[in-house]
Amino acid sequence: VGRRPVLLFSVIFILIFGLTVALSVNVTMFSTLRFFEGFCLAGIVLSLYALRIELCPPGHRFMITMVASFIEMAGQFLMPGLAALCRDWQVLQAVICSVFWMLVHFPESLRWLMATQQFEASRELILQFTHKNRMNTESDIKGVVPELEKEITRRPKKVCIVKVVGTRNLWKNIVVLCVNSLTGYGIHHCFAKSMMGHEGKMAITHNFYADYYTMAGIALASCLAMCPVVGFLGRRGGLLLFMILTALASLLQLGLLNLIGKYSQLPDSGMSDSVKDKFSTAFSIVGMFSSHAVGSLSVFFCAEITPTVIRGGGLGLVLASAGFGRLTAPIMELHNQKGYFLHHVIFACCTLICIICILLLPESKNQNLPENIPDGEHYTRQPLLPHKKGEQPLLLTNSELKDYSGLHDSAAVSDGISENTTANGMKSM
Known part of the structure; x- marks a missing residue:
């Protein structure tokens, strides 16, 4: 369908549902309209993420993504102040929804049009860009428009996400990132409940605004830490580091705190419940810090390694996995926190599996x-650490791979010659 049609559809209906929510007369109407509003919001997030990735050059993709994350963090910090100014939630709902109309000005992704062989739409978009930027068509894009006009007769070639099932490496990369996204966003709730007190016993504060700004501040610190870490270690190295931190925080919180709890019951141990609470809060902060980075990097990583023709589908799968991870929070609330420890143990085991799987991802x-899909298949795994000078790498890059297609033919010819030749080079009689 494309990025722009999905964006326009989502914006139009989120305005309809969002403004209608303010007129709700009962809980059933409110819940139903909020469900469809969230459905449209997911379409906006997906299409904007794909557009942002496809518009940026390779060296600026992560920087632009971090700028968008900082803008999102700024919105979180300003939201309580905006709510205080509006005073009424209906007014706040209308103010928030009114901002979405600005998104209708986004153009279609030229990269996606070219990848799906929609050359006529590509030519019109290029001419539109040149007209708005007051560029000279003959000198600035000489040869581009005539080449597109030659290919206009070709039929568009759109690819469904189901095609990824027949690939060798691409589907594995997407599945690994889906599991990483689910684990990162799912275990984030476990750490948040531990810090705020899953039974009200370990809450660091009872002030709503303090709790809200604490969690927003941890997310902001995580985004700030991702910038140098990913810039130095790369996408795979940064994701691996934050996943290791998440696993360590989870395992220490599950194991060490139980050990401290047993020793605190002894009369001569000198430990109290306050020591356990402080350790739990510290591990929870580290876990929330690293798990937020894991979830964000998993989505960004998937947007980079998924081919343009199916990037929307790949991003949709990873974002759906993230949503399923967030869904564990209300599930635990419905069960009155029963099985909370087992819930945390399952996600802790998932972090260990993810650490192994991240090593299989490309950089x-x-x-x-x-x-296209063949380009995505060429994204192969490289060594995590660069090889030393003069040392032969164990994993060759695509440019270093050689063609061995004639190997069997030459072997067959040599076998035929050896059958008719003796050991001293004379032909047999």
Whole structure:
């Protein structure tokens, strides 16, 4: 369908549902309209993320993504103040929804149009850009428009996300990132409940605004830490580091705190419940810090390694996995926190599995975006650490791979010659 049609559809209906929510007369009407509003919001997030990735050059993709994350964090910090100014939730709902109309001005992704062979729409979009920027068509894009006009007769070739099932490496990369996203967003709730007190016993504060700004501040610190870490270690190295931190915080919180709890019951141990609460709060903060980075990097990583023709589907799967991870929070609330420890243990085990699976992912730093499925298949795994000078790498890159297609033919010819030749080079009689 494209990025722009999905964006326009989502914006129109989120305005309809969002403004209608303010007129709700009962809980059933409110819940139903909020459900469809969230459905449209997911379409806006997906289409904007794909557009942002496809518009940026390779060296600026992560920087622009971090700028968008900082803008999102600014919105979280300003939201309580905006709510205080509006005073009424109906007014606040109308103010928030009124901002979405600005998104209708986004153009279609030229990269997606070219990748799906929609050359006529590509030519019109290029001419539109040149007209708005007051560029000279003959000198600035000489040869581009005539080449597109030659290919206009070709039929568009759109690819469904189901095609990824027949690939060798691409589907594995997407599945790994889906599991990473689910684990990162799912275990984030476990750490948040531990810090705020899953039974009201370990809450650091009872002030709503203090709790809200504490969690928003941890998310902001996580975004700030991702910038140098990913810039130095790359996408795969940064994701691996934050996943290791998440696993350590989870395992220490589950194991060490139980050990401290047993020793605190002894009369001569000198430990109290306050020591356990302080350790739990510290591990929860570290876990929330690292799990937020894991979830964000998983979505960004998937947007880079998924080909343009199916990038919307790949991003949709990872974002759906993130949503399923967030869904564990209300599930635990419905069960009155029963099974909370087992819930945390399952996600802790998932972090250990993810650490192993991350090593199988390719590195996409400073790489061009893959346009079609064969390009995505060429994203192979590289060594995590660069090989030393003069040392032969164990994993060759695509440019270093050699063609062995004639190997069997040459072997067959040599076998035929050896059958007619003796050991001293004379032909047999």
